Amino acid sequence: MEDKEIPTVNLTVTPLQQMMxxxxGAILTSLMVTPLDVVKIRLQAQDHQYPKRRCFLYCNGLMDHLYYCDEGSHKAWYKKPGRFSGTLDAFLKIIRNEGxxxxxxxxxxxxxxxVPATVIYFTCYDQLSSFxxxxxxxxxxIPIFAGILARLGxxxxxSPLELIRTKMQSKAFSYKELHLFIRRKLSQDGWISLWRGWSPTVLRDVPFSAMYWYNFEVLKKWLCKCSDNHESTFAINFTAGALSGSxxxxATLPFDVVKTQKQTQLWRYETSKGSHVLPTTTWDIMKLIVAKNGISGLFVGLIPRLIKVAPACAIMISTYEFGKAFFLKQNLKKTQE
Structure with a gap:
């Protein structure tokens, strides 16, 4: 498939078109990257069964989510029986046996x-950059500051919506029970309690965003220069997205490890019934990880993260830029009519 030139984005691309x-891009990224994580989780589950009242991280290519284990039913997708010898074998057997x-x-x-998080993030980035x-x-x-502000927003x-979604999944709350839970949470701990986990998420995602957008813009210009293109092509955006994401x-993996640790502690605390105190601050969790596993403990899971992040960033940014180019062409046609 031949690459087409993608025009430079300007104000003729409306915020609504950027959102579309x-x-x-978010839906396409999820559809293409999710199978990698599903296979990874199934491979892990055959060696270490996920027990009742425990959780694991599930990634759809855009965000990490806590997935709460149910009451032990083997009907759950991550508990379905099957012996896999590797990633390719798992792909083939899952398709053949389960569809x-x-x-x-x-x-x-x-x-x-x-999807809402991605729409907010990318649209805000472009609007802030233009401003x-x-x-x-x-x-x-500009890519650094726009990336920081867009990710913060x-x-x-x-964050509060993700906390509520996770709680609904873990307890199977009705909407009435959820409303009572939120009211009780607010009365006991205040509004700030709805942003539990906000700080480690920001410590990971904000530096990631700043580095990602800066490197993406630099690499895109460099690749355009090397290939004698005045404008970036789909292939250039894809390559720049994968490299900058990697x-x-x-660079931000230590904060990712801390965020994962802090998220899963929520469920360990609930099941421990207060038998011991767990560290809660980002710095305390980092010190605990280093004390147990050394500095290398902060970089656990580097390869699996790269396998997910690199293609996700590449697919998302190239699809997004292609979509904006499509809308720009449509807008230019309308002005010429």
Missing amino acids: ASCT IKSLWSGLPPTLVMA MKSKLENDAY AVTVI IASV
Whole structure:
């Protein structure tokens, strides 16, 4: 398939069109990356069964979600029997024995959070970038500041919703019970309790966003120069997205490890019934990890994270840029009519 030139985005691409492009990219990214995580979880489950009242992290390519284990029923998708010798064997056996739809098990409920978060993030980034470019002469560091502000906004909006979604899944609350739970939570701990886990998420996602957008813009310009293209092509956006995502992923991995630890502690605490106190601050969790496993403990899971993040970033940004280019062409046609 021949690459087509993607025009530079300007104000003729409306916020609504940016939202539509990011929504399309989010859905496509989830559809293409989720099977990798489903296979990973199934491979892990055959060696270490997920016990009742425990959770594991599930990634749809856009966000990590806590997936709460049910009462032990083998009907759950992550507990279905099957012996796999490796990743390819797992793919083939799942498709043959359970149908191809099983590769997207657990995806629909996670999209409820991932799609809005992605739409907010990408649309805010473009709007902030356009605004800053109109006000500042030096645009070299605009991707950093726009990326930071856009991610802060997306995390702040989505964090309470993610906490509520996870709680609903873990306890099978009705909407009435959920309403009572939220009221009790607010009366006991205040509004700030709805943003539990916000700080480790920000510590991971904000630096990631700053590095990702800065490196993406730099790599995109460099690749355009090397290939003698005045505008970025689909292939250039895809390559720049994968490389910048990989760089940011490695740099922010320690915060990802801390975030995972802090999320799963919620359920360990509930099942321990207060028998011992668990560290809660980001710094305390980091010190505990280093004390147990050394500095290398902060970089556990590097390869699995790269396998998920690199293709997800590449698919998302290239689809998003292609979508904006499509809308830009449509808008230009309308102005010429």
